[in-house]
Amino acid sequence: MPELPEVETVRRGLAALVIGKTISRVTVTLGRIIRTPDDVEQFKLMLEGLILDEVSRRGKYLLLGVGPYTLVSHLRMEGRYGLYRAEDPVEKHTHVIFHFTDGTELRYKDVRQFGTMDLVPRGDFSSLPGLQSLGPEPLDESFTSEVFAGQVRKRRSGKMKVLLLDQTFVAGLGNIYVDEVLFQSGVHPETAAPQLSDEQVTRMHAAIVDVLRRSVELGGSSIKSYVNGYGQEGGMQHQLRVYGMERTPCPQCGVEIVKTRVAGRGTHFCPVCQPEPKA
Incomplete structure (x- = not known):
């Protein structure tokens, strides 16, 4: 958990909630969630001021288009996203927060702490063998x-x-x-x-x-x-x-x-x- 239907449902929700928002800053409280780049401070700086303009999916991976980058998010066992107002209390096990310029926040919560995030050049997944080696997409028309x-x-x-x-x-x-x-x-x-x-x-x-x-x-x-x-x-x-x-x-x-x-x-x-x- 979650599997393709759950990730696709999350994708659709996020597409409706966050596309077009500008990231003002990023808070990371559990560094090991961020795999790429290996410097968390660099991860935060790379995203500042960028617009989140696309939310897609491949298999169980969420792909968030942010300026020249793709943020690849693997929810693993219990990762979840939610959109909140800045004044809303931050729940326990919230490890990454994307603060938007409109006063809302996209928060990533993961009780089991197995989820991962990789920020890579837009559409370049060569450094992510798990994503690159995926088989056919079962809900695609090409899966005959x-x-x-x-x-x-x-x-x-x-x-x-x-x-x-x-x-x-x-x-x-x-x-x-x-x-x-x-x-x-x-x-x-x-x-x-x-x-x-x-x-x-x-x-x-x-x-x-x-x-x-x-x-x-x-x-x-x-x-x-x-x-x-x-x-x-x-x-x-x-x-x-x-x-x-x-x-x-x-x-x-x-x-x-x-x-x-x-x-x-x-x-x-x-x-x-x-x-x-x-x-």
């Missing part, structure tokens, strides 16, 4: 069934649960939506890529697009602490069919949902609707 099938057929091994979590395979999916995608496509999480039929590959592609689009429409899933740029929770958690539903009846067949671990990740599935792959 044929493209996904090509990704699958290149893999001679690998459980689908693990592959779908691999950001170089498909960008933006995390544990919640991988479980939902596998259930919707009727594929057991331990099915290896070569074991998939053409029909299963087609179903899985459709499930990826459908699950992510529905979640974006509902503002993402507020499983733990996620809220959007307005401080509002998402609604997708009320429509999850298997994730977090262990020991409850499967919505399709009524058999109890099982929770296990695949590659160290908690994994939810229906043993009837998602039969084990044949050896």
Whole structure:
């Protein structure tokens, strides 16, 4: 958390709230959040007086266009943004504040302190291998069934649960939506890529697009602490069919949902609707 739908929801909120604002100064109270440049004071000086003119996304990364730079923000586990008035009390675990000339502030809060920020030349991500190596963007029109099938057929091994979590395979999916995608496509999480039929590959592609689009429409899933740029929770958690539903009846067949671990990740599935792959 957050995954693609949550980051996209944050992106949309920030685009409506902060585009066109001018940064007067920046406050950083936890230096390790700032990775690039490696001098926090330089980071602050580089942003002073610049206009925040774009908010985009790639996978789980937020990309904020600021003058000649792109601020790459990776929220990781619990990073969140919110727009406040300068006189509003600063909450605990607020580590970066972008002060705007109009008296408002964009504040970054991160209880777990795993989030990162990199300020790089506009559109130049060569110093960020994690961003550069991302796989196809699943909500982009270019992510066709044929493209996904090509990704699958290149893999001679690998459980689908693990592959779908691999950001170089498909960008933006995390544990919640991988479980939902596998259930919707009727594929057991331990099915290896070569074991998939053409029909299963087609179903899985459709499930990826459908699950992510529905979640974006509902503002993402507020499983733990996620809220959007307005401080509002998402609604997708009320429509999850298997994730977090262990020991409850499967919505399709009524058999109890099982929770296990695949590659160290908690994994939810229906043993009837998602039969084990044949050896």
